[in-house]
Amino acid sequence: MDTEQIRAKIREVLAAHAKLPVDVRTLADDADLFAAGMTSFSSVNVMLALEDAFDVEFPDDMLNRRVFENVDAITQAVTSIAAPA
């Protein structure tokens, strides 16, 4: 899966679980998702849905809001823990 496919999948997860009051497609990759309206509780649901979507498990030290604050950060996190293709 290339980076663009990963970003697209992340946006699908955000659309389904982030409960944003705006369309996630209108947000830039570096746009702050919390500022856009994602709550702490929604961010946890996003984290769990990302684990399902990418078949990964985030280590404890990644379970914080900074890792999930925008599409870029999530992409970096997913890429860093995904098994090599």
Add this chain to the structure above:
Amino acid sequence: MPREVRPVSAEQLALRDRLIDAGLLVPSTIDGVYGHGETFEAVREALERVISAAAAAGGARRLRFPPVIPVRQLEDTGYLSNMPHLAGTVFAFAGDDGAAAEQAARAAAHADWSEFQSPTELALTPAACYPVYPALARGGPLPAGGAFIDAGGSWVYRHEPSLDPARRQMFHQHELVRAGEPDTVVAWRGEWAQRGITLLGELGLDARLDRANDPFFGRRGRMLAANQRAQDLKLELLVDIAGPEATACASFNHHQGHFADTFGVTMADGSPAHTACLGFGHERIVLALFARHGLDPADWPAAVHARLGTGA
């Protein structure tokens, strides 16, 4: 169902024994469930009056609720996702004559009779502020300046059996709730955190404020806890009661829009409200007083009695 029981320290066990021997606490057969002797309860009631008087002086309106809430409200708050291990729900018998007889026979033998029990629509109140938010929403949009509620010392339930006398399954949590503009709510929480330190200081207790997190469950809980700390959403007043760790005797929580959005609490102009609550743990503060000043209130400093209004 077996569950992990929090370890108890020798100091905590010793304090528990002393309180029971002195008749201050009346033990039950269940860890963390106690009755109060007359002396203990008199101090608790005095503390409740002091907190409510301070709230009234700040313009609080009193509301009182029973120690149960509709299960629907528990579901709406996300409690069963965030703290499922602490929740307690109410079940009741549902069945015919035969089922009743079988239930009675098993109960008499102390065998398992849970299959005859069905959920009611009630849960034990997990935090004394929970009934306040739907009540505020019922009143329509908040007036300019928001709302300030004193929900009093209400029994709350947490399923966490322990022999530490400061960790109880049912205790009085005295909640004050503020709803309003975000800036108003944050300022109120900061002001009341200082008032809490001052009040406990006047009672001869050395309290310090620290950043904290709720006891969220599991992996999602680890992230919620990290988020809560990163945003300074929960502060606690810690007091030394019985070692090795200090005990949280009050907490100051900024919920942002969580409860307001869940229950539809809005400002007069339709903008979203924020809420904050502060919860004083009556029993923990009373325990701290007995641990600090001795088991007989007659020996306590006059200034402590004066502040509690329990002087001669």
